[in-house]
Amino acid sequence: xxxxxxxxxxxxxxxxxxxxxxxxxxxxxxxxxxxxxxxxxxxxxxxxxxxxxxxxxxxxxxxxxxxxxxxxxxxxxxxxxxxxxxxxxxxxxxxxxxxxxxxxxxxxxxxxxxxxxxxxxxxxxxxxxxxxxxxxxxxxxxxxxxxxxxxxxxxxxxxxxxxxxxxxxxxxxxxxxxxxxxxxxxxxxxxxxxxxxxxxxxxxxxxxxxxxxxxxxxxxxxxxxxxxxxxxxxxxxxxxxxxxxxxxxxxxxxxxxxxxxxxxxxxxxxxxxxxxxxxxxxxxxxxxxxxxxxxxxxxxxxxxxxxxxxxxxxxxxxxxxxxxxxxxxxxxxxxxxxxxxxxxxxxxxxxxxxxxxxxxxxxxxxxxxxxxxxxxxxxxxxxxxxxxxxxxxxxxxxxxxxxxxxxxxxxxx
Amino acid sequence: xxxxxxxxxxxxxxxxxxxxxxxxxxxxxxxxxxxxxxxxxxxxxxxxxxxxxxxxxxxxxxxxxxxxxxxxxxxxxxxxxxxxxxxxxxxxxxxxxxxxxxxxxxxxxxxxxxxxxxxxxxxxxxxxxxxxxxxxxxxxxxxxxxxxx
Numbered sequence: 001x002x003x004x005x006x007x008x009x010x011x012x013x014x015x016x017x018x019x020x021x022x023x024x025x026x027x028x029x030x031x032x033x034x035x036x037x038x039x040x041x042x043x044x045x046x047x048x049x050x051x052x053x054x055x056x057x058x059x060x061x062x063x064x065x066x067x068x069x070x071x072x073x074x075x076x077x078x079x080x081x082x083x084x085x086x087x088x089x090x091x092x093x094x095x096x097x098x099x100x101x102x103x104x105x106x107x108x109x110x111x112x113x114x115x116x117x118x119x120x121x122x123x124x125x126x127x128x129x130x131x132x133x134x135x136x137x138x139x140x141x142x143x144x145x146x147x148x149x150x151x152x153x154x155x156x157x158x159x160x161x162x163x164x165x166x167x168x169x170x171x172x173x174x175x176x177x178x179x180x181x182x183x184x185x186x187x188x189x190x191x192x193x194x195x196x197x198x199x200x201x202x203x204x205x206x207x208x209x210x211x212x213x214x215x216x217x218x219x220x221x222x223x224x225x226x227x228x229x230x231x232x233x234x235x236x237x238x239x240x241x242x243x244x245x246x247x248x249x250x251x252x253x254x255x256x257x258x259x260x261x262x263x264x265x266x267x268x269x270x271x272x273x274x275x276x277x278x279x280x281x282x283x284x285x286x287x288x289x290x291x292x293x294x295x296x297x298x299x300x301x302x303x304x305x306x307x308x309x310x311x312x313x314x315x316x317x318x319x320x321x322x323x324x325x326x327x328x329x330x331x332x333x334x335x336x337x338x339x340x341x342x343x344x345x346x347x348x349x350x351x352x353x354x355x356x357x358x359x360x361x362x363x364x365x366x367x368x369x370x371x372x373x374x375x376x377x378x379x380x381x382x383x384x385x386x387x388x389x390x391x392x393x394x395x396x397x398x399x400x401x402x403x404x405x406x407x408x409x410x411x412x413x
Numbered sequence: 414x415x416x417x418x419x420x421x422x423x424x425x426x427x428x429x430x431x432x433x434x435x436x437x438x439x440x441x442x443x444x445x446x447x448x449x450x451x452x453x454x455x456x457x458x459x460x461x462x463x464x465x466x467x468x469x470x471x472x473x474x475x476x477x478x479x480x481x482x483x484x485x486x487x488x489x490x491x492x493x494x495x496x497x498x499x500x501x502x503x504x505x506x507x508x509x510x511x512x513x514x515x516x517x518x519x520x521x522x523x524x525x526x527x528x529x530x531x532x533x534x535x536x537x538x539x540x541x542x543x544x545x546x547x548x549x550x551x552x553x554x555x556x557x558x559x560x561x562x
Contacts, residue, residue: 027439350493352472353447356532360440368471411444412494 010307016392018043018299029362032397037182037210037341037388038366039232043299046236049292060284062261076287079294080277083242086297087227088218093276094250097290100241101209102132104228105176107243107280108205109136111253112226113174119145121173124164124202126188127153127378128181131371133207137176146173153378157184157333165196172202179211183370183386184333185316185341187215191222198223203249209233213390214312214339216305219244235390236296237289243280250276257282308391312340315389315398322402323387328409332384340389343370346405349412351383354405358385361404421514424506425522432526442531443495450497453504456490469542471535472496476543478550483558485512485551489543499532499540507547512558515551520544 016022019041024031033041053075059068061076080092089095098104117123123137127150134148141148151164175197180187194204205226208217213234219227226249231240245253255262255273259282264272273279300308319342324331328347346354355367368383369376376383387401419427435442460477467474472493479486487508491497506522507515523529529537 028437350472352493352536353495356495356536357440357443360443 010303010311010391012311012392012394015303018045019392020044020047022392026362026364027360032363032400034387034389034393034397034401035364035366036213036390036393037233037370037386039238040213040235040390041392042237042296043235045295045299046292049295050237050288053288053291058288061287062278072287072291075291075294076285079290079297082294082297086217086301087229087242087244088220089244090220091247094244094247096243096245096250096277096280097285098228098241098243099239099286100230100232101207101228102136102241104226104241104243105133105205105207106136107256108176108226108228108245109140111256111280112203112249113137113140113144115252115254117141117144117146117173120171121146122149122167122169122171123147124149124151124167124172124175124177124197126151126159126177128157128159128184128186128372128375129176129178130182130207130209131373133176133178134374137174147171150374151177153375155379156335157181157186158335159186159188159193161189161192161196164193168196168200168202170200172197172200174203174205176205176207178207178209179217180215180339180341181333181372182210182341183343183372183375183384184335185338185343185388186333186335187211187337187339190224194222194224210339210341213300214305214309225249231289231293231296234296235299236293239286240289240293247276250280253280255279255282259283261285303391311391312389312393315393315395316340316342318395319387319389319398319401322398323405326402326406326409328413329405332379332381340393341386342388343384343386345381345384346409349409351385353412354385354408357408358401358404361400363401363404365401421506421510421518425520425525428502428505428522429525439531446498446502446531447494448498449501450491450494450499453490453497453501454488456488460488461490467539467543467546469545470496470539472539474500474539474543476500476546476550478554480554483511484509485515485554487547487550495532496536496539499536500543503540503543503547512551512555516548516555518548 021041057068057071059072061073080095084092084095123141123146125134125137137148149167152160154160177193179190190206197204203225206224208227208229212229225246227244229242232238262274262279262282264274323329323342329344332343351367355365358365366386435445461475465475465477467476472491474491476489487504489500
């Protein structure tokens with residue numbers, strides 16, 4: 001489980017060697033994996049950590065007195081510390097492991113929402129949210145007779161901050177906003193949004209799922225109240241996410257689920273709940289994947305977010321320029337500040353057909369509405385083709401995408 | 414477009430043979446499927462309505478029917494070229510057949526040509542929804558014919 005002391009210095013060829021899955025052919029062509037906004041591939045150190053856990057110290061955590069349980073607990077809690085450091089949180093008690101960003105949002109909507117949102121209150125989300133940052137709030141607002149309001153997005157895929165400022169009022173109790181859009185790539189000015197929301201006394205949740213692999217996440221600097229993100233989108237295992245929350249808020253919130261681990265004492269007349277973060281971690285957690293998550297964090301830390309960003313920005317600019325020039329292509333999401341996501345439609349060619357034909361050429365992209373149907377309605381489209389890049393992608397891979405696309409478009413005309 | 418002179422079994426065997434010439438190259442297979450779709454008879458725009466939408470397909474698929482001389486004909490279209498090609502295969506096999514033959518049809522050609530591997534699970538589900546809808550039409554016509562008899 002040791003992390004190799006390697007300075008990749010953004011040697012992409014070397015980085016790619018850490019990802020065994022990339023070295024294969026799909027439909028007889030070298031795999032070009034450009035579906036990283038859906039999930040990233042896993043480096044060998046993450047895979048090794050999973051295997052090692054099951055081979056050497058699989059045990060249930062926290063209450064065992066035997067050696068394996070101690071070892072598993074230590075590894076599990078070491079991941080919590082790594083996650084704390086990754087987002088610069090004050091304490092590990094504020095880092096709650098969930099199944100993923102979706103559960104993180106649901107936890108806040110259920111626990112915080114049910115206790116602190118009341119009839120007539122307003123909750124704001126933006127027009128570019130993933131369904132997982134819309135539906136939990138919709139459900140909660142319905143339960144609590146509160147109103148869900150939507151911050152508009154302009155045609156470039158940029159939030160209208162003036163409108164947002166006007167929407168804020170004493171009724172606004174919570175704002176939940178995506179840091180980087182999974183469909184458009186737009187990076188939202190969350191620090192500014194948080195400050196404005198705080199001015200009217202609202203708390204802010206940030207959906208950091210797409211930001212986590214690309215952007216610095218500093219909860220202290222952002223002064224964010226809640227932050228959710230997922231391991232699988234940042235080279236880690238699936239089924240693990242994080243919810244960060246400010247201590248005073250988490251302390252006041254009731255448990256989300258009842259069960260083992262989250263209690264101090266149980267009798268049939270009364271149960272007292274455990275302290276943070278365990279109050280929100282009912283049941284045996286996803287120990288193996290949490291343990292391996294630490295290696296994903298270290299993988300990112302070794303390379304460094306600055307270098308990752310620099311490389312991905314190069315890919316983004318090159319890709320947008322090249323794909324944008326192909327006849328009939330319309331880019332969806334043209335904000336100045338973007339993570340490495342390129343969404344596009346091709347006039348007269350359905351995105352499903354494009355996706356399948358690209359797959360036949362070994363190129364994996366995502367097609368459809370990307371769980372952002374309200375955004376698709378705004379652009380009056382059914383869906384897009386989305387190419388999203390990670391640290392292991394190359395300029396040559398974007399050429400393969402663009403060349404393939406050009407041929408398909410010519411053939412279809 | 415009528416296959417009335419050929420049985421469902423004969424048409425399936427024809428398709429299996431055609432696909433066997435295509436080899437394993439997925440790109441060639443997809444292009445061939447799209448070519449088939451382009452030969453699909455045009456569906457009247459007015460027929461592309463909510464009533465004729467096949468539920469369970471990711472892309473839009475419209476399906477309508479007409480009965481002539483105790484044979485059931487299908488007319489269909491889609492907003493994606495590949496789906497159109499897939500529909501054309503089903504129409505080739507089932508359109509113009511007797512309703513009882515459509516109801517009883519075992520569509521083994523789908524497995525024989527390796528359809529699932531070509532189109533993936535999502536589209537396979539849509540394909541299954543299309544077959545289900547065609548068979549439901551046949552069942553409805555059969556019960557209507559029985560009640561009129």
